[in-house]
Amino acid sequence: MDRPLAVRARGITKSFGEVIALDEIDLDVAPGQIHGLVGPNGAGKTTLLGLLLGLAVADGGKLEILGTPIRRALDAPDGVAGFVDGPGLYPSLTARQNLAALATLRGRDARSAGIDEALDQVGLTDVADDRTGGFSLGMRQRLGLAAALLTEPRLLVLDEPSNGLDPIGTRHVHRVLTALAAGGTGIVLSSHRMDDVETLCSEVTILATGRVVFSGPLSKLAAENRELDYRLRTSDPARARTVAEKAPGITVVEDEVVRALVPALDELVTALMRDGIAIRELTPVVSPLEAAFLALTEGSK
Amino acid sequence: MTATVLARPAPLSRGLRFELVKLVSQWRIRLVVLACWIAPGLFVAAVSQQSTLPVDTLFGRWMHATGWAGALVMLGFAGTWALPLLTSLVAGDVFASEDRLGTWRHLLVAVRSPRRIFVAKTLASLTVIVLMVAGLLVSSVAGGLLAVGNQPLAGLDGHLLSTGDTAARVLLAWVCVLAPTLALAAIGLLGSVLLGRSPMGLLLPALVALALQLAQMLPIPVAVRLALPGYAFISWNGLFTEPAQLGPLLIGIAVGLVWAVVATTLAYVLFLRRDFTSVSHDGIGRRAILAGVLPLAGLLVASVVVIGATTGATASGIDQDKVQRSVATAFAHLYRIQTGQLNRPDVTEAQLGATADCNKGGGKLDPEGAGNDWRCVVSWHLPDTPATGQAVYQLDLTPDGRYMADGDGPKEVNGYFLVHTPAGDAPNPLWQFDGNVDLLANEPKG
DSSP states (O other), X not given: OOSOOSEEEEEEEEEETTEEEEEEEEEEEOTTOEEEEXXXXXXXXXXXXXXXXXXXXXXXXXXXXXXXXXXXTTOOBTTEEEESSSOOOOXXXXXXXXXXXXXXXXXXXXXXXXXXXXXXXXXXXXXXXXXXXXXXXXXXXXXHHHHHHHTOOSEEEEESTTTTXXXXXXHHHHHHHHHHHHTTOEEEEEESOHHHHHHHOSXXXXXXXXEXXXXXXXXXXXXXOOOEEEEEEESOXXXXXXXXXXXXXXXXXXXXXXXXXXXXXXXXXXXXXXXXXXXXXXXXXXXXXXXXXXXXXXXXX | OXXXXXXXXXXXXXXXXXXXXXXXXXXXXXXXXXXXXXHHHHHHHHHHHSSSOOTTSTTGGGTTTOTHHHHHHHHHHIIIIIHHHHHHHXXXXXXXXHXXXXXXXXXXXXXXXXXXXXXXXXXHHHHHHHHHHHHHHHHHHHHHHHHTOSOOEEOTTSOEEOHHHHHHHHHHHXXXXXXXXXXXXXXXXXXXXXXXXXXXXXXXXXXXXXXXHHHHHSOOOHHHHHHSTTTHHHHGGGGGSSSOOHHHHHHHHHHHHHHHHHHHHHHHHHHHHOOOOSSOOOSOXXXXXXXXXXXXXXXXXXXXXXXXXXXXXXXXXOBHHXXXXXXXXXXXXXXHHHHHHTTOOOOOHHHHTOEEEEEEGGXXXXXXXXXEEEEEEEEEEOTTOOSEEEEEEEEEEOTTSEXXXXXXXXXXXXXXXEEEETTEEEEOTTTEEEEEOOSSOOSOOO
């Protein structure tokens, strides 16, 4: 292995008083990988991201960031950037001043720190000299990302980066993240939107009440053997329902909705064709990822 | 595998710069700094042109006579209103603003040292407060000197100070009130750390200052009075007597500085104990508020004990002998000024040999403590006149040792009439005058 993992966590636990926020968490993020962290509210996503940023130290377990073991709070190695709970911006400063103040704080000359490039990458060049007090949530998110870009991070930690983004903003953010990952930066981002995770992430970790309920490639998650609900629209709903009720491995949930594994579904389609019933639509009611997510997180409650 | 270098915390100088940029970028801070550098000058210049002067404020009655009086009127006003509000605005908000904006985690990730964040924020608010105080001083001095001019000032005991001496003492008085200002600022820092987003944090220095002023208006024992951190807002006027009343002033400064150090240290300790990871942080719990309040209460008790034991001052600090000496001294100095203004032959204070005989409540009350029922009969001799001159004064004496003497006859000595002065017509200096007694002095001097 020539380069260390961006994140290597083993058995991380963290509690606040009597509340266990994280319970035996394992997490691996390779350089160049965009890793999604999903889970319902209160699952511990923000706490875990805070540990990665070095805001706090875990109560137990081992955490290595960019190959460096983390033992104390704020002990993060150089090259970690990002934000939790929304980007930190000062509303009385303009977008450019916010970035310049941050660059100066890190000991870099504000003129040569690449502020214009960072603003351009997130599509905020036009509002660079506006006070951030008037920025929308989406603009703030993008400026927070620009602030992280200034440090040329090797591990980027983002909490709900697509909150409040319009389609253009989303495209800017996706482009920036993909380019960073292509350059070898490991990225961990939390989201509650599975479509976001599907487009961006190669791997995903699902947290529920402080535990990892799934971790691995997205393809593995979707392919997990699980009955799904499908919407089935046909030319003759009444007869189709009779056929479906007789077919093996098929449960009729309601009119035009059946629950089945993929092989049983294949057989149902053939049976319907045989009876001369035309199929007009056959789609999962929720995306396979979302279904998996719901099944996993609800199961753990 | 190469070991990655740990990110080093940002140096303090850059953190300080960052904090200053944030403070100065706020409109209200800019406006207030600007106001501090402009408004006092305009105020002093405008008031100096009025026919009625703010005689309720110390040195207000001298604003026509010399430009330096304006800076001292401003100082009295600043100690009551401006400085508590300025410290509230700056120090009371410097930590709470990060709570309000939700930027703590951002700041911690950027600076990577809570210690340096604390020091940088403290130094930044100190810088801005000192900048504001300097503005108040420079502006009020400039306004006074431009509108009225650089004439000698009559001190609190009536003796004339040379212009150079006046300048030095005015500057020194403003430097002295930095001590209680710093104490209020430190209380502001503590409130800002403890109370987070709550508006109580922002108001704390102003509320504490108000409570301290109320306490100073009450007849409390001298040891308690001196142990209150705002006492130097009052005791700076000891610089304007001869000899200067340094005891109360130095104690006031020391108490102010000790409060500043203790409250800042408390704020520091509580700030470092704070956990920035839990999402919903809104200040610190009740236990921590106690942790902030109890040590300060302990400090107050300890300083009362120490001051009481070292000075032996337990009563009101105001007795008949002190009042008589103070009134006689001020009368003699002012008589000499009046003599000059009426173009009579000069007499010295020694030739006058003024004495005062004071009683309280028409002689029925113990002549001790504050009250508006003090009455003094001043007697003096003129070198070429065998008869003894006598004049009567009614005194309104407040518990902090200041008094206003109001002439009660004979009319030609201390009644209201106008005299000619270089600055134009002015009321007879013996008609009404301000003075004070040194609450700590035990033995007659000299």
